[in-house]
Amino acid sequence: MYSQQQLPEADMAYTILSDLKRVTREYATAATESVCPQIRQTFTQLMDDTLKLQGELYYCMQQNNMYNASSPALRQEIDKQLNQYKQTQQKTNQFVQQSRSQPASISPGAIAQQQQQQPPAFQQH
Numbered sequence: 035m036y037s038q039q040q041l042p043e044a045d046m047a048y049t050i051l052s053d054l055k056r057v058t059r060e061y062a063t064a065a066t067e068s069v070c071p072q073i074r075q076t077f078t079q080l081m082d083d084t085l086k087l088q089g090e091l092y093y094c095m096q097q098n099n100m101y102n103a104s105s106p107a108l109r110q111e112i113d114k115q116l117n118q119y120k121q122t123q124q125k126t127n128q129f130v131q132q133s134r135s136q137p138a139s140i141s142p143g144a145i146a147q148q149q150q151q152q153p154p155a156f157q158q159h
């Protein structure tokens with residue numbers, strides 16, 4: 035008779051964790067690309083719920099020695115990246131506010147100027 039082998043518990047949990055990470059990325063993409071506010075809100079809620087579930091599974095796996103966390107990052111590097119992201123967010127907010135106050139269309143020169151002001155990690159190549 036045919037016997038079915040099952041994955042060890044740790045492998046099964048890791049597979050589910052990986053799938054939750056993938057689903058979270060897909061919900062984030064769907065929310066970002068949604069034009070309808072209600073659909074965007076639905077995908078955002080689904081993403082938040084999935085992130086919560088992913089976090090709970092990760093914590094459970096870590097407590098049962100099924101998942102080794104990566105080595106800690108240097109606080110200086112985290113602070114540096116956070117400051118760069120905050121600056122980019124401020125520039126983006128300023129750009130959006132200017133665009134809303136100016137009904138004229140955006141010229142290609144203005145887009146090029148905005149891209150030059152972004153940190154290198156955000157420039158398109």
